[in-house]
Amino acid sequence: MKKSLLFTLFLGLIIPNVQAQEDLLSLLENDSTPDSTVVYTEASFKTTRVVNSHSLENTAPGVLDFKINHRFGEINTGGYEMFGLDQASMRLGFDYGVTERLMVGIGRSTWNKTYDGFVKYKVLRQSSGFKKMPVTLIWFSGMYVNSLKWAEPDRENYFSSRLDYAHQLIIGRKFTEGLSLQLMPSMVHRNLVENTDVSNDVFSIGVAGRQKITKRVSVNAEYYYVLPDQIQDIYTNSLSIGVDIETGGHVFQLMVTNSTAMTENGFIAANTGDWLDGDIRFGFNISRVFTLVKPKELKETGSDW
Amino acid sequence: MRLLILSLIITLSSTLNAQSKWFTRSGQIKFYSSTPVEDIEAINNSVSSVLDQATGNIQFSAEIKSFVFEKALMQEHFNENYMESDEYPQAKFAGKITNMNEVDWSTPGDYEVMIEGKLTIHGETQEVKVKGTFRVVDASSLKAKAEFKVKPEDYKISIPDIVREKIAKEISVTVNMEYKPLKR
Numbered sequence: 001m002k003k004s005l006l007f008t009l010f011l012g013l014i015i016p017n018v019q020a021q022e023d024l025l026s027l028l029e030n031d032s033t034p035d036s037t038v039v040y041t042e043a044s045f046k047t048t049r050v051v052n053s054h055s056l057e058n059t060a061p062g063v064l065d066f067k068i069n070h071r072f073g074e075i076n077t078g079g080y081e082m083f084g085l086d087q088a089s090m091r092l093g094f095d096y097g098v099t100e101r102l103m104v105g106i107g108r109s110t111w112n113k114t115y116d117g118f119v120k121y122k123v124l125r126q127s128s129g130f131k132k133m134p135v136t137l138i139w140f141s142g143m144y145v146n147s148l149k150w151a152e153p154d155r156e157n158y159f160s161s162r163l164d165y166a167h168q169l170i171i172g173r174k175f176t177e178g179l180s181l182q183l184m185p186s187m188v189h190r191n192l193v194e195n196t197d198v199s200n201d202v203f204s205i206g207v208a209g210r211q212k213i214t215k216r217v218s219v220n221a222e223y224y225y226v227l228p229d230q231i232q233d234i235y236t237n238s239l240s241i242g243v244d245i246e247t248g249g250h251v252f253q254l255m256v257t258n259s260t261a262m263t264e265n266g267f268i269a270a271n272t273g274d275w276l277d278g279d280i281r282f283g284f285n286i287s288r289v290f291t292l293v294k295p296k297e298l299k300e301t302g303s304d305w
Numbered sequence: 306m307r308l309l310i311l312s313l314i315i316t317l318s319s320t321l322n323a324q325s326k327w328f329t330r331s332g333q334i335k336f337y338s339s340t341p342v343e344d345i346e347a348i349n350n351s352v353s354s355v356l357d358q359a360t361g362n363i364q365f366s367a368e369i370k371s372f373v374f375e376k377a378l379m380q381e382h383f384n385e386n387y388m389e390s391d392e393y394p395q396a397k398f399a400g401k402i403t404n405m406n407e408v409d410w411s412t413p414g415d416y417e418v419m420i421e422g423k424l425t426i427h428g429e430t431q432e433v434k435v436k437g438t439f440r441v442v443d444a445s446s447l448k449a450k451a452e453f454k455v456k457p458e459d460y461k462i463s464i465p466d467i468v469r470e471k472i473a474k475e476i477s478v479t480v481n482m483e484y485k486p487l488k489r
Contacts, residue, residue, distance in 0.1 A: 025366050027356075042381055
């Protein structure tokens with residue numbers, strides 16, 4: 001009996017001392033409120049495009065991204081055309097992050113004098129912590145207006161004939177700090193096609209990825225396989241290989257590609273270049289971001305003393 | 306029987322003693338880098354800290370990913386390229402208040418305190434000495450404030466030449482805590 005009392009006494013003296021030595025922050029971990037932080041995976045790609053395709057990234061909310069995309073002519077045009085550098089195909093565009101999940105954008109391309117607009121929504125976001133999600137899933141829809149003069153102005157022409165649409169699912173994962181991969185089942189719909197042998201709907205599957213080689217430089221590649229018997233034989237599958245270089249506020253993307261168009265309706269469903277024939281082009285994308293809406297944390301600079 | 310009561314009293318009183326701890330999960334740490342080219346500010350409003358009033362031991366933990374920048378891209382680069390926050394998710398401080406006896410817990414007021422300890426950022430630990438202020442408000446509120454400077458190179462945070470002029474050699478850090486009693 002006495003022994004057990006002494007033991008209690010001993011405990012009473014010793015326990016607080018033991019507690020004082022322990023990791024104080026661990027006292028918070030055992031608290032009744034479980035740790036509910038969700039860590040969303042960031043920086044799967046340096047920017048919102050792999051090369052031509054949309055990547056797993058969106059522009060952050062409140063941020064406007066001005067994109068200047070440029071493709072030179074085909075390398076196999078020879079020395080007279082300075083291996084393509086004399087020619088240019090452009091897309092100028094603005095992307096804007098509305099929320100963490102939603103990005104919208106507009107653009108104008110040289111190719112077919114196309115105006116385009118798109119909506120890109122993150123249905124699932126790769127995350128760890130309290131909520132674990134292995135992949136990011138994105139819904140992308142774009143609309144394209146060809147504004148070339150009518151080929152046959154005497155015929156009755158409809159505005160709807162100028163319209164193309166593209167819908168994509170982008171499923172991807174940042175596997176490691178350096179490696180991200182994505183799959184892109186895609187459907188392009190053309191309201192008007194060349195003849196009755198080709199289909200208005202073009203189904204394809206794209207793959208893309210990036211591997212970082214330093215903290216600020218990555219190598220990217222993307223490829224689209226168009227399922228057979230949908231488009232004319234003159235068209236080819238798009239293959240692009242690029243390098244992303246990030247310098248603070250800018251991301252430069254340099255690439256070689258067999259695609260002239262920088263919109264989905266073009267580089268998926270109307271791609272003419274053939275890598276084996278040397279119909280490849282140099283090109284670059286420049287991205288410059290502007291913060292239009294400050295994060296709310298920075299607005300309230302809260303300290304009352 | 307007397308012995309039992311005595312031992313109970315001692316157990317209870319020592320437990321009470323151990324309860325004199327303060328905590329917060331929503332402390333604020335701000336940092337500020339100022340150069341002629343660019344001013345950069347970031348804020349973290351979810352810093353955890355525990356202070357043991359009895360021993361003067363104090364600890365902080367801040368999630369690197371919780372620092373918010375005005376420019377989202379800067380925030381991404383801060384995590385991806387500078388702090389490597391996937392590898393080193395937290396910054397931590399564990400130290401001791403050396404002049405705890407100068408704080409009169411029963412009298413509301415401001416007390417200057419000296420804090421010594423180990424600051425760990427980007428996986429690198431450095432000994433630091435910081436001057437801070439405690440504001441004793443009442444039995445349920447204690448505020449604390451400190452300001453100090455941190456050199457990125459001390460913590461092996463590499464800054465490439467291309468942005469060297471945009472990032473200060475010394476970063477000013479401001480700590481603002483509002484503690485509540487830790488009851489358990």
